[in-house]
Amino acid sequence: MYLRCLRKLQTEGVERISSNAMAQRFHLSSSQIRKDLAAFGEFGIRGVGYEVDALANHLRELMGLDRTHGVVVVGVGNLGTALSRFPGLQRDTFRVVGLFDTDPAKVGSEVAGHVVRPTEELADVVAETGARLGILAVPAPAAQASYDLLADAGVTAVLNFAPAQIKERAGTSVRSIDIRVVLEELAHRSIALDVPPTI
Amino acid sequence: MYLRCLRKLQTEGVERISSNAMAQRFHLSSSQIRKDLAAFGEFGIRGVGYEVDALANHLRELMGLDRTHGVVVVGVGNLGTALSRFPGLQRDTFRVVGLFDTDPAKVGSEVAGHVVRPTEELADVVAETGARLGILAVPAPAAQASYDLLADAGVTAVLNFAPAQIKERAGTSVRSIDIRVVLEELAHRSIALDVPPTI
DNA sequence: GGGTGTGAAACCTTTCACAGCT
DNA sequence: AGCTGTGAAAGGTTTCACACCC
CATH class of the missing domain: 1.10.10.10 (Winged helix-like DNA-binding domain superfamily/Winged helix DNA-binding domain)
Structure with a gap:
């Protein structure tokens, strides 16, 4: 802040x-x-x-913002695509180094200047690039498996957008943004107009 | 929680x-x-x-979750599309009632079962449907103007994804999710592995 | 017995106020 | 003179422990 x-x-x-x-x-x-x-x-x-x-x-x-953080994105649907194209992820603080998906129809296509790869290659890319950050933009049922994949590959912090409770492992912290929860908070505010905004 | x-x-x-x-x-x-x-x-x-x-x-x-909340989405890029298709926004607690964009190329196209409309029609749709919630998925420079549009239309709570500081107006509360800030927190965690996750 | 609701105690955070540095 | 850094006071929150109820 x-x-x-x-x-x-x-x-x-x-x-x-x-x-x-x-x-x-x-x-x-x-x-x-x-x-x-x-x-x-x-x-x-x-x-x-x-x-x-x-x-x-x-x-x-x-805060560790004086170095470049490689980011891998798992799940290249609308949300994953939007995030991959996000300008803040192409700069020298955060840089997307790989996009992954299990869908064969998506693998091989190019998004935000990166060829989408199969998740099998995730560990290799993380090892090669030294990426330590991961973004989960997969459907809820695939979230835990994708998190485990990231954790196995050596990613140390994950930003999860899937509305699923991730079972965390030591060494790989998770921060989840559950749109459902955010919307519920918003609903509460819209009926109780005197709730102060979070900073 | x-x-x-x-x-x-x-x-x-x-x-x-x-x-x-x-x-x-x-x-x-x-x-x-x-x-x-x-x-x-x-x-x-x-x-x-x-x-x-x-x-x-x-x-x-x-929390006001015993009724249906109409939601209007402004900005139908990748993020807006992803949010509009989100199953949690099609149920009886939250229901998307309109998609809006200024881009003439997008206006008229169909996304998630809704025809994208020009932002000029936003106030009418909000008045007709009684929607009280809005989602901002526009680029940062358009955020304030879009917020003002929502506020004028009578929306009482807005979820903003644009990395912009919204000047709030009485009666229309804003909750912003700035991916940049979330990533920075993540970077901090990935270098300081003992930072506990937020609940 | 088992478990809630709640004052009191312990603990933590914020504000106050001022010594001490530039 | 002006403003930081910091003990002390005030203000909150969490935990404890037990009266009271099912």
């Missing part, structure tokens, strides 16, 4: 900012900002504030 | 469950479960536990 705020400040050309100014700008509390940022190390300058660039770089490093 | 757990219990045929059993089953704390469920009203039976069906129904009602 702080990184997002700092990036916004960078695009605005702000070079230094105090916890107070930042609190006003982003509707936070200044003491909370100081506590949090101090936890990452002493990055403020007393009497001055925080150096936006230096702090952003520090947080980027802390 | 409780509703998800209860649904899982329902599919397993469990009719009654104690806070202790539930805690074990879903890795929660029994006292937390009791406190939370008690907050919704006295739904447990002392000496017995909780009636799964009755509690699920109560929570469903509380």
Whole structure:
């Protein structure tokens, strides 16, 4: 969240900012900002504030965003295709290094500059490219098997869009986005108009 | 979250469950479960536990999931198409009632059983159908304008997939899923393997 | 006996306020 | 003078433990 705020400040050309100014700008509390940022190390300058660039770089490093992360995408339906084409996945922080599907009709076709490969080749591609991130865009019944495939291949973090509960394995963390759950939260908000949005 | 757990219990045929059993089953704390469920009203039976069906129904009602929610989808690219075809959006809780796009090449085509309409017709469709939920699957630069369109039409909650900061208006709450942010969190996890997953 | 609902205790997070650095 | 970093106070949340009910 702080990184997002700092990036916004960078695009605005702000070079230094105090916890107070930042609190006003982003509707936070200044003491909370100081506590949090101090936890990452002493990055403020007393009497001055925080150096936006230096702090952003520090947080980027802390989050591992200073290197390129290879991403493999399993499932090349509409969702997988949309994600593969997503500009944020073609840059130097995240780069799609392989698309996989079990459907023979899809294997061999080209999507977002990549030839879709059979899932049998996933382990090889992960080994060759050193990819550590995986995206699951398969139907719910195929989710667990695909996750296991990714885990076996050595992927360490998986983003799952299938509405299925993945049985996690040590060394391969999962973050699931279940559209059904998000919609339900939305339904709740639309009937209870005073529910504050999540940050 | 409780509703998800209860649904899982329902599919397993469990009719009654104690806070202790539930805690074990879903890795929660029994006292937390009791406190939370008690907050919704006295739904447990002392000496017995909780009636799964009755509690699920109560929570469903509380979340507004006992009625049908009409959903309009703005943006019929790969993502919009994937979402429109999503089975969870064709049932009696959530039902897509209209697809919209500005691209003349897409307008008139049929996706997931709906004819894609120009965004000019959005307000009419929302008025006719009484839809209160909207999904934004447009490119980032078009996000704010599309949100405003939804807000003007009377939609009360919007799920935004565009990587853009929406300026919210009173009466139309926004929940954004920014794939970039999710990926960054994932990158952090893949380098710091001890970060626990979000529930 | 078994299990909920709930005050009290323990624990954690946020805010306050100020010493100390630039 | 101005602003950070940080102990102390305030405010919340979670766990404990037990009275009370089935």
